Amino acid sequence: MPILADIESAAPELEAIFRDLHANPEIGFEETRTAGVVADKLREFGFDEVHQAVAKTGVVGVLHGRGQGNRRIGLRADMDALPIQETSGLDYASQNPGKMHACGHDGHTTMLLGAAKYLAGSRNFDGTAIFIFQPAEEGLGGARGMIAEGLFKRFPVDEIYGMHNQPTGQANRATVCKGTAMAGASFFDITVTGKGSHAAMPHQSNDALVTASALIGQFQTILGRNMPALESAVLSVTQIHAGSAYNVIPETARIAGTIRFFEPEARDLMQRRMREICAGFATGFGVVVDIEFRKIFDVLKNDPALSDEWLAAAADIVGTENVNDDSRPFTGSEDFADMLQVIPGAYGNLGHAGTIPLHNPGFVLDPAILPVGASIYARLIERRLPLEAT
Structure with a gap:
């Protein structure tokens, strides 16, 4: 027909x-x-x-x-x-x-x-x-x-x-x-709050932008080093917002993105490791890192x-x-x-x-x-x- x-x-x-x-x-x-x-x-x-x-x-x-x-x-x-x-x-x-x-x-x-x-x-x-x-x-x-x-x-x-x-x-x-046909998804929002300064005197800052950049790279190790090799999952940072001038080290930086998964255990693992990494970087860089996850899509x-x-x-x-x-x-x-x-x-x-x-x-x-x-x-x-x- x-x-x-x-x-x-x-x-x-x-x-x-x-x-x-x-x-x-x-x-x-x-x-x-x-x-x-x-x-x-x-x-x-x-x-x-x-x-x-x-x-x-x-x-x-x-x-x-x-x-x-x-x-x-x-x-x-x-x-x-x-x-x-x-x-x-x-x-x-x-x-x-x-x-x-x-x-x-x-x-x-x-x-x-x-x-x-x-x-x-x-x-x-x-x-x-x-x-x-x-x-x-x-x-x-x-x-x-x-x-x-x-x-x-x-x-x-x-x-x-x-x-x-x-x-x-x-x-x-x-x-x-x-x-199981399509992945579930959570969105995440991260705010890094440090100490701003004049860009010519970065030693006076706790640089939120440097911390945010380091976080993005570290997140990519989760799939390669924490996720079982046969488990399918995705972690993508899709936004970074910071700064308003050429000569100011910003006080805050914001990161956003998404994780995709087919099993809730994979979602929980990624979220746990992201929280742990954020906590470690907060201590190491002397900043405050707040992370929030929002469940957006169920697994189809x-x-x-x-x-x-x-x-x-x-x-x-x-x-x-x-x-x-x-x-x-x-x-x-x-x-x-x-x-x-x-x-x-x-x-x-x-x-x-x-x-x-x-x-x-x-x-x-x-x-x-x-x-x-x-x-x-x-x-x-x-x-x-x-x-x-x-």
Whole structure:
């Protein structure tokens, strides 16, 4: 089965929605315009219920099939952009300075809207489909916010599915990793407080910047000398902020970054060693070092049986030769993991012709993926909520 015919005929409309969302990106919990576009489209499609302001800017649509079954399936897309200045050169590039859809969430939202339009027109399923448009996936806790506000109590589902684009250069290649699929993540913030001085007289200082620089290098020994060789983990320092003048040794320096892990023991080891290193450097350099960790993402674990269902729906659209069920775990993180902590489901990936990596200011999502992803979402509902022939 190729792209569903009704979705293929709606491809120009989907691309128009995508271009509009791409040109008007909004970062986490600020997706007011995006949420309005989504809600208006769901109402236009004839959804039975449309709920806004779920975790500030989230949207949930409820659609009943022609059958009277009690099963309920959830589909989720994320809506937020990143604080990145776009350099793609697209004629529909971001109009909001310093904000960009560099991870393709505009495409994810569009794909789910494509499935919504198709299913609202056919209602060729038995039960209820719940469409979840989530804010703030990029490390701001959008999934947790929706769950905390009673997402699955207000809109209970038996299974839930999600999808991410991948700029692999292999168009329409659908993959899923069964079981542990994506890393958990914590963010860390470190403040080094020393004693400032004139830059010409550094002996009068306790240099916070020197301490911070030394900490960064020492952290990199944790994976090589403390982590078991067969354990997968990542520690990356991504920010350092200090100083305001050429001739002043700064009083404080700030470091920030992330750790990624597949097992809580690995997270605990990295955090313990970072605290110990900070304490040692505080004593050795005569400074104060404060470190704070924030748990941001859970480890994403796909249900093996429902992973097969995701792949079966994808195979209906892209062909069995283009699906793969043995992809390796990925050290990136995704807060759909929080939903999978509550509801069984699966999260797959769909390749497209682009090759510039995610979170890059030049990232371009190939619009040809839109009807493909929409068709996979639609087939998931039709397959998991089959309407008996009469």
